[in-house]
Amino acid sequence: MTNDSAARAARLAAEPLRPAGPRPGFLTGTLQSIRDVLAHRELLGLLVRRELKARYKDSVLGFFWSLAKPFAMLLVYYVAIGKFLGAEQIPGRPGGVPQFAIFIFTGLTAWQLFSDIVVGCTGSVVANAGLIKKVYVPREVYPLSVVGAALFNFGIQLTILVGATVAVGQFPTGFRWLYFLLALAVLITFSTALGLFLAAVNVYLRDVQYLIEIMIMILLWASPIVYAWKFVDNALDGPLQSLYLANPMTQVVLGFQRAFWVAGDGEPFPANLGESLLISLGISVLLLWLSQRVFARLQSNFAQEL
Template identity: 75%
Template sequence: MTTTSETRAARLEDEPLRLAGPRPGFARGTLLSIRDIYAHRELLGLLVRREIRAKYKDSTLGFFWSLAKPLAMLLVYYIAIGKFLGAEASPRNPGGIPQFAIFIFTGLTAWQLFSDIVIGSTGSIVANAGLIKKVYLPREVFPLSVLGSSLFNFTIQLSILVGATAVVGGFPLGGRWLYFPLALGVLIIFATAVGMFLAAVNVYLRDIQYLVEILLMVLFWASPIVYSWALVHDRVAGTLFEQLYLLNPMTQVIIGFQNVFWVAGDGQLVPEHMGRSLAITLGVSVCLLWLSQRTFARLQSNFAQEL
């Protein structure tokens, strides 16, 4: 009597051989790739759950650590930097940032998602070399599984951020939430585009993963996370540097997040037409994701040999 595993093996043997290279046609090839990924959606779901479980493997408290780390970060910024170092605005320090802990935690919540997607995606193909060399499957599922697990962690951190705004009496309400889908859309699509491209290149140039960490460190300080946009504007207003600074997608995303969650920052200086800028960047990010996927598709045919 045949077992379930033997039946599955027989089915795999009956499957026709398929090329791992790009599908013909720029638009048609993209459509076929999307269909292929959708056909393997159950596998993608399994990979996402594997990524989440692996993070807390052999941990006694498990899911608790997902809450503990962002909570500890929030307390550190509130006490150590906001109070002791005087970063938070107060009667004695009117030049500080109001509700500094919410301000910086908002930026870090967005940045952490971006960093997790880019770093995790960059090493995702190399980390799954054993599976890639054994069976055919759309290789895009590996960076996409990183996206899924990163969104899980982001949801936890975001819930803590929203809870913190309620505790300090600054819960966001009204039309400010319109910025959230735009900023989150830019973040996810732009990060996925960058991560998918780097995942493919990293197979051929393993130094990429180390270069990415350095570039992310530079980009972190080139975004208004630990300092406000008003501070940058005061020093470079009307210059080319200001325009270049605002072209950084993560600058737009973080300012968008701050417009939503940092209620105490109402009245602070905000770049003009921020919503329109986010909408344009969202369109550009979609185009970048398309180009990134086509580049990934062209490079994936030799993944198994390189790995």
């Protein structure tokens, strides 16, 4: 053994033993988990890059495919609902949704980020079973890497959306961006909370990842993405309307529309949307905290279950 090797071995032997795994305690455990993730931020960055590269490996068009699904959905909904069913507002014809293409792409942009985070996080721990069995790192880095990759794809779609508003001469300005920032904060926090919880549960019950894909498809229609809020306002009132608005993603989609759908300024929106988003953000932060503690409690047996 060389002198350098012997010195490194001696330094390693002198290091105190540290427990591997989540720390007990609802508050202290959370703080320690945050410190552990921050200590592995370089690994998290590598996992995000690996997630992006693996998704488009051997693909000729590369990141174009991150736009293919929302563009395909936009085309289908725009033609089938906007044109064939007459949802798009046409001069001389009352009713309809003004600038239907911008309206629907705004909702799809928000929904695609939510779907990518929740579905991707749900299967993230199982997908990294090989790494989890070999070495200990904070298990949260695996679902968080999915969040990072989803945000990258969201940035591409958002650029297209902003470019479309410029093309039609309706670029959002002023207070509209406050709605966007608040809605985006709710979206990221709420979807990450769901993703962490489902990622842990999916290790023990693999049916979860298939159930979530079906639920995402169903819940798409529980938010005003392909239809405007005015139709909900006319169809529901009282407790039913309050229940509809209790869905955080409904508020997020409406917040995105208030930001980017300039042609909808004359359209009705729920009263006190900004206050509702603030309340949802507070609840989402609490859910994220609780989800992380559930994840921390369940991760101790991940390697054995995988």
